[in-house]
Amino acid sequence: MKNLTSQQVTTLLIGSGIAAFFTLIAIFGPWIAPGDAETMHFTHLKQGPSSEFLLGTDRFGRDVLSRLIIGTRTTIVIAASSTALATVLGTAIGLISAYFGGRVDGVVMRLNDVFIAFPTLVFAMFVIGVLGPGIVNGILVIALIFTSSIARVVRSAALGVVILEYVDAARIRGETILFILCKEVLPNLYPTIIVEVCIRFGFAILVTASLSYIGLGPPPPMPDWGTMASEGRSLMLTNPWPVFAPCIAIVLLVVGINFLGDGLRVLLVARRTGHLGSTA
């Protein structure tokens, strides 16, 4: 807080502003949307922006703005749930791996190598393609892939903490492993984890949208950003808004999340070095 430059504060504010904006839309979408996302206005097919339809209509005459707003929830729910699940699992695995070390660590890291060896998007495409598209499958597969990268980050950060004396002290006091990991080790890792969560959430949005774009998203009629862009692409000549509107939303949200992550990193690191004081 003390060492932030005005530019870093701006980054943080813009980032959290954008994140808050989209979160509100995701929560209150159905009440904010000007119209119904599925109603087909057959007299207003493929229209440009007008006062009635602010972002125009798609080829079925559906209101692009309403679909965009309703789709926000689908996209964010998939990305946020998978990131949350991966964060919980990855943190647990990373902590255990760092704390026990030795053979446990060896096995966990070997398994990690396997999952990291799959290119994210291709693996997601394979699993969802084989098991069938759907929100739950989407969340699970993205979570599975991100778990290994979060576990890796948490482990390497935790390795520096588990060797500290107060962890030994807690062990000698006879505290349970759960207590040591959650109360003694974990709080030191929050800055690392929070920044990693922001990075992963941004990726999750992109992976979710890309999967929908190639036709492996949640099944219709549930609108989501990637599906909207994909549906509109054949008519981009006369009717570009159904493609560009969701794409702009994606870019805005992902840039915002990255700003937030960058800002939080500076904020949390500044606070920590403030605590440690003399080491610098």
Next chain:
Amino acid sequence: MTGDLPVFFVTRLLNSLLVLVIISMILMGVVQLMPGDAVDMMLRGLSPTAVSQETLDVKRRELGLDLPVWLQYWNWMTSLLQGDFGRSFTLNVPVGPMIAGRLKSSLILAVPAFMAMIVFGIGLGVVAALKENSPLDRTIQLVSLTAIATPSFLIGSVFIYVFAVKLHWIPAAFNAIDISRFDTLETISFFFAALVFPCITIAAEIVAHVLRQTRASMAEELKSNYVRAAVLRGLSRSQIVLRHVLLNALLPAITIIAINVGYVIGGVVVVEFIFSYPGIGNLLLTAIITRDIPTILGTMLVVSGGYVFANLVADLLYSVLNPRIRLT
């Protein structure tokens, strides 16, 4: 310490092989969970009532789908070791040559994108770090962040929108076009549509990734004590950078490049879909839709194998250039 090198090489090699074996098991396992198998898809898809259970069973036996999983896996592995990827269920051709052909098409897109990633990603990353917090650095940072945040299907769609739809320079889809009848202008525009634009689309994202990671590692390096010491010794900035920092900062770049091979592969898949490009990504997508198991398994194995190989090469290269790593 040089005696450790062969040991390290062999350990890493075995490790990668183990990873590949586990990957193949996961692939086989996931395919078993598939609801509705290939036979249903092939025969029932046409007319659900006309096909009897008997016909389905015969077809299943013919394709080896009635065998237990471990036996299917064993058969797959033993033929793989003889270089045989099996026959495609739907196209009834050997999978191996089909993958090889598509892989070649994909590499035509991937290799130039990969080169761009190394040259521009590392080059601009180093420049940005040297000019840290200057307007140039901020611009590079903002542009690269936007490139990462932009889904590749948007970049691809914009290319198609502007050059195919608005300007009519290139055909919007080209897989059904007869190249031999083209005049020069058409050939050039085809070249752009078929190769240059998809390639730029893939490169945009991965250049940005490598750039940001390189900048971070280089900026950190510039703040280290030995650089401060060199400044205090009165060495010029260019001397410090060229003689000391660059090499240290380029070591992590090897790992960065290897990690980003995954993004190249992912990018190729989406870009092939957007541009209807007949590469390995479209092969996989079609195989998934038609439940063509041997093609799915083969493609996935080749793709993950390529990624594992890239990481192995990076590890080995790193260990040759930086002996400290072998101790851990």
